[in-house]
Amino acid sequence: MSELQLKHVRKSYGNFEVIKGVDLDIKTGEFVVFVGPSGCGKSTLLRMIAGLEEITSGDLTIGGERMNDVDPSKRGIAMVFQSYALYPHMTVRENMGFALRFAGVPKAEIAQRVGEAANILELGPLLDRKPKQLSGGQRQRVAIGRAIVRHPKIFLFDEPLSNLDAELRVHMRIEIARLHKKLATTIIYVTHDQVEAMTLADKIVVMRGGVVEQVGSPLDLYDDPANLFVAGFIGSPKMNFLKGIVETNAGGEKHVRLADFGNATLPIAVKDVTPGSTVTIGIRPEHFGDSGSASLDLTIDMLEHLGGETFAYARHGDGELIIIETKNGRGLKSGDSIAARFEPTAALVFDADGRRLR
Structure with a gap:
């Protein structure tokens, strides 16, 4: 059974249609990457899944349950943004546990979850540091840890590596791939970088102008593109x-x-x-x-x-x-x-x- 389904999903702002009828099945444990040029609608689609944007028409289901009108906090989703959005006055430990503390989770459980996430992300020695004492890659790992402690069914990543330099991007790609194998959790990841898509994804969703052009594994899209756009977008150097x-x-x-x-x-x-x-x-x-x-x-x-x-x-x-x-x-x-x-x-x-x- 598919963990997440989009059925005829559309998004309009007034008369301007941004998402033009998307149908997509995402299975439990898949690493799915939405990729496409700027303005293609990939981040909007991700925000609709998260509940940060309303769905104009169509249905979003998670685990077979319709989620269109369900509050974002009750969808079993955790999101990692391009911006780390860490509280500068809090330690790494406090940043990672803040959402749990706000939700009234007992202190002992918060400490356990933060400790588990810190071990997964190798953040143990950094737990008592403030964000200003961390590198960009370390801050991004803290942001990911803040999502992990919530034990979500689905992780959403919105261009999380865009603020990092080239060498660190390569390192963080490896870290995210390793994290996916360790957690075995569904991940939906948005990027405009087709190299990230090719190296991370089990399944790539290529978008253009609010439409899904093709869905498939990285090598399927590389070897067997459905149209000129996909053929030119997937592959480096390009076709x-x-x-x-x-x-x-x-x-x-x-x-x-x-x-x-x-x-x-x-x-x-x-x-x-x-x-x-x-x-x-x-x-x-x-x-x-x-x-x-x-x-x-x-x-x-x-x-x-x-x-x-x-x-x-x-x-x-x-x-x-x-x-x-x-x-x-x-x-x-x-x-x-x-x-x-x-x-x-x-x-x-x-x-x-x-x-x-x-």
């Missing part, structure tokens, strides 16, 4: 997109001609597409190599050396940049001409409206 025209050769077989790449032709099977139609070919950087039946003649603009691998940024003439992952990039230099080879079977095809052609 390369090549504009092409469907044509038919003398033998009646269809192929795709790339006018922007010296009229190179790709023997890609394009079913149910009328010759003359415009399509977009998607190729991931790692699909280029030293072999393959298709080839693009490119000139390297710049190289990004990362040690074990190199990304070449190249183009044909004045066309769009193509990102190529190469294992032997140390021998390349800016201005080199290369033949970027790949197997057409690795390419994805999208129609003029961005829908995947299979």
Whole structure:
């Protein structure tokens, strides 16, 4: 049984509709990430689950019980925000136990819960410090601990790592993944960073303009995107997109001609597409190599050396940049001409409206 369900959920502010009919099932113990560009509605959807925003229409159920009109404190949910929101005059211990103390939980139980959370988050030596004596990562762990002590059924995270530097973000991602395994609790996590989504999620919900574009595991979305938006959003570096025209050769077989790449032709099977139609070919950087039946003649603009691998940024003439992952990039230099080879079977095809052609 699903722990949380959204059925035809909509949210409007006056005549402006922000969430446009979301249907979603989240199972017990899943780590689900809402991801998408700024303004796509992911944080609004999270706040509706938390009870901080009213649902205009549709139903939210948790454990089979309708929650639309249930007070946030009675939903069995704890939320961790981007802002730590710690009380500066209180110790870590007092910050973590404040909500329990406010709810009238006995002191002995508060001490037990705070101690358990501190052990999970390795905060024991910091319990008597004030927030100003903590690093950003430590403050975020205290904020998470404040949620853990409530023993919620569901954790909600709203871009909790946005205020941290790059190195600390990586560390905290590992900490949150470890926490999920240890607690085995349902987590719903909002981020605009697809790397966070790919590394943390059991299931990713990709949103755009208040609509769910696709739901699936990280690798399912990476390997089998439903449309051009998902294909371009999931993956780092992003997928390369090549504009092409469907044509038919003398033998009646269809192929795709790339006018922007010296009229190179790709023997890609394009079913149910009328010759003359415009399509977009998607190729991931790692699909280029030293072999393959298709080839693009490119000139390297710049190289990004990362040690074990190199990304070449190249183009044909004045066309769009193509990102190529190469294992032997140390021998390349800016201005080199290369033949970027790949197997057409690795390419994805999208129609003029961005829908995947299979």
